[in-house]
Amino acid sequence: MSSAIRLEDYDVSPITGFLPEEPALTRLPNPYYEPWERINDNLQAFIITRKLWVQVEKLPVLETDQLSTMPEKRRAFTLLAFFAHAYIWGDRHDVRDYLPAPIAVPWVRLADEMEMKPIICSPSVVSWNWRKLDPESPLELDNMTVLQTFTGSTDEAWFYLITGAVEARAVELFRRIPGIFEAIEKEDHQALVEHLGVFHAVLSDCTHILERMYEQCDPYVFYWKIHPFLAGWNNMKSAGLPHGVLYHGVDDIDMDPDDPCLNSRRRRYAGGSAAQASGVHVFDILLGVQHYPTGLSKTERSDDKRKDAKLQGGNFLEAMRTYMPGPHRRFLEYLDRNCRLRDYVLTATGASVLDDLRVRDPAEVALRTQLLQVYNACVAQVRAFRDSHIKMVTRYIVSPARKGPSLVNMMTPQAKQDFRPSPPTTPITPAPGQLPLDDVVSDTPAVLESMESQTPPEGISNLSSRLTHLTSLFSLQRLRNYVVNEPISPALTPDSSSVDFSAHLHDSAIPSRHTPDVYNNLQSNPLSAGIADQCEGALTLKTKSQHVVGSGGTDAMKFLKQVRDETKEAQIQPM
């Protein structure tokens, strides 16, 4: 290992680390790119009004050779990433399985040039997407703001900022990497203890910053409004992308649009994840934390198996490195190959070594014992970071997935626009026990609100009266518009899903074939004839939404817990 490692050789700044040192551009300076900037000026409005598709398709296919500086390239990449993900996921009721040439062509070119993949990633939404509020003040959370979001919400901005601020805080550690290498080379234990002390302080601050997520990012908003935009196009069959996404003008040149072989040309990429930010990778590598493919048992973790799994792309964290810019990836690879901190601490603090020294040099024994303690404290702190992160994933993914979407999320965009509570055109006689329809109509906003909050409005205290209201609303052809009426796919039944739909369905009063009592009851009531099938539609849509945003976090949790446990295994037992 050589202490001659120079961060700059890997595009890692001693001032801003993996974040670029040059401020991000707020607009591309060359007027040639004005068509992109003009779309971006109204991005959120175009998403809300569902006009982005048309806008993007009208764009010319711009060349990338007029992007002359790195900040320009980064801004262009980020703009295209936001356009692409808004184009694919902007309307979950109508997911497109291709990117039009005006996005795909320049994006693929830029990604190739930057040794990245044309998909949204942590570098594009976090590292290149901030500026300092006060340029003269330090780079830290309370002095950072975000340039670009899908939703315009403070929740989304905060989500990106927290990740950026963790990276920013870690810079103090990155700066010390050459020093850590040198201290090991020179066997300078005093210096090593000092470096690791700083490492520990950095880790503890990063955990604190992570936990500030709760201050301004609402889990519901994150899960239902932000997270879907960040999804990729791998394993997204249930969200409507069984084969991935076709990049028009790149992968379909000279092919008939109906050619079935086109599917094999579709690209599949993972979505944006903070696991693509380099900071936490550095923590692991420096401390010698080993990660294995998810589900690989301890006994299977021989070097051969590990290499095998590596070749098959089984290690998620390593796969995430392929979404980083080339120089950063190479920096991590360099560290991986050359950092031997853990082995060094293991040897320097081994029982026989310390026994030999005990009489000759008790001060050195004390120093080495301190070295072991501070090393272990760092490992424990990385574990604490991961524990905290797991709790966060529970609150931001698992819980909202269990609760299910609000009515607003189940409505088609058209239905949202169409909804105007108004009196019925055909008189319908209420069945015995039902409220008169006039009351129901005037109650509509309250019922909708109750479904949103999942609490019955005043006076409607039990499930059956809520269903009665629903029934009447359906009869009035109002709620019919809120659901997509298509048969439920056997592949998406609650049984095969990681989320317990049936329990939730009772709560939110959406009956289905899977809640037979309610379903049969509805079918036997003449006024509610047909409503059960409508509800099936709601369930289908709900299940679809669930799959767009993820499997309710079950797989992710398994992976995250394994990674957390692997961290613990790096601790060295004092002899």
Ligand code: HEM
């Ligand atoms: C609302 C907050 C967050 C949620 C819901 C969340 C969710 C997740 C999920 C589901 C994974 C599993 C892999 C994947 O699907 O990408 C993951 C992995 C990961 N996330 Fe987060 N994340 C959040 C914030 C952060 C932040 C702020 C950081 C760090 C700055 C971070 C760092 C990581 C890392 C390093 C991994 C890889 C696993 C590990 O090393 O423990 N996450 N995250």
